[in-house]
Amino acid sequence: MNTKTITCIECPVGCRIGVDMEGCRVVKVSGNKCPKGEKYAISEIENPMRVLTTTVAAEGLGIRRLPIRTSAPISKANIPEVMRVIRSVKVSRPVRVGESIVKNVCGTGADIVVTRSVD
Numbered sequence: 001m002n003t004k005t006i007t008c009i010e011c012p013v014g015c016r017i018g019v020d021m022e023g024c025r026v027v028k029v030s031g032n033k034c035p036k037g038e039k040y041a042i043s044e045i046e047n048p049m050r051v052l053t054t055t056v057a058a059e060g061l062g063i064r065r066l067p068i069r070t071s072a073p074i075s076k077a078n079i080p081e082v083m084r085v086i087r088s089v090k091v092s093r094p095v096r097v098g099e100s101i102v103k104n105v106c107g108t109g110a111d112i113v114v115t116r117s118v119d
């Protein structure tokens with residue numbers, strides 16, 4: 001059995017959480033002050049999720065790169081595939097903050113949304 005210590009980022013308390021694992025599976029969580037910590041620890045070890053923030057190519061808009069992010073956290077395992085999609089996208093029309101430019105990217109349930117308006 002392996003033991004790892006992580007910091008819960010679900011709230012400002014920042015509990016240090018001990019996680020006992022067998023292989024990639026969590027078998028025991030300790031040190032969390034509330035149930036959100038256990039849920040966070042299991043997700044962080046077994047299927048870590050992240051909001052992906054990056055840029056996409058822009059053309060004819062006065063900027064070369066347009067900032068974007070996923071509309072929700074996606075599995076870290078999906079990030080390489082999502083980045084391949086992002087590298088294939090070029091925005092060449094005016095867009096508004098929060099506008100979706102790719103729906104349900106790679107079946108993750110998250111959209112790619114722009115984080116800057118350009119005319």
Ligand code: SF4
Pocket residue numbers: 008009010011012013014015032033034035036037038
């Ligand atoms: S375990 Fe609960 S109290 Fe501790 S940091 Fe996470 S959310 Fe906050």
